[in-house]
Each structure stands twice: as C-alpha cells, then as structure tokens.
Amino acid sequence: MPNKIRKIELFDKVGLPTPETKLFKRESISAIWNYIKNTFSNERPLIIRVAGIPDKFSRPYFYVDKKENLPKIFDKLKNLLFQMGVLVIS
Numbered sequence: 001m002p003n004k005i006r007k008i009e010l011f012d013k014v015g016l017p018t019p020e021t022k023l024f025k026r027e028s029i030s031a032i033w034n035y036i037k038n039t040f041s042n043e044r045p046l047i048i049r050v051a052g053i054p055d056k057f058s059r060p061y062f063y064v065d066k067k068e069n070l071p072k073i074f075d076k077l078k079n080l081l082f083q084m085g086v087l088v089i090s
Contacts, residue, residue: 033074 032077036073039076
C-alpha cells in the first residue's frame with residue numbers, strides 16, 4: 001500500500017482532516033496551470049509536488065504563497081517538465 005494512502009487512512013482513523021490532493025498527468029500543463037490559478041485565487045496557499053523524477057528522493061516541490069510569485073513558479077514548472085522530456089507550449 002503506498003505511503004500516501006496509508007497516511008490518509010491514518011488521518012481518517014484519528015479524525016484529522018485529510019489534505020486535498022489533485023493528480024494531473026504531465027501532458028496536461030494547461031490543466032495543472034488552471035488548477036494552480038483557481039486554487040490560489042481562493043486565497044489558499046498551495047504546494048505543488050512534481051513526481052516522476054528518476055531520483056525519487058529529490059522530488060521537487062514549489063510553495064506558492066504570493067500572487068506575484070505565480071509566473072516564476074510557472075517558469076520553473078515548465079523547465080522541470082522540459083527536463084523530463086515533456087514539450088510545454090505556453
């Protein structure tokens with residue numbers, strides 16, 4: 001059983017709220033970007049974790065807490081996806 005599922009089950013058992021998690025395929029950069037913008041427009045901070053990197057222990061993540069940081073985060077995300085072999089057109 002993956003760690004994420006075990007953690008969510010554990011949170012449920014002790015009555016803690018489970019974190020909302022959305023999974024997107026890496027081909028859908030527009031879906032990822034739209035979700036980031038919509039979530040952040042609701043004044044909620046957001047953590048973006050990118051999986052699928054060959055070294056599973058150094059999965060990069062981005063913490064978005066200010067609206068002015070969104071373009072910088074998007075550029076970093078595009079560069080990361082490009083390194084993974086995904087063509088990103090924006």
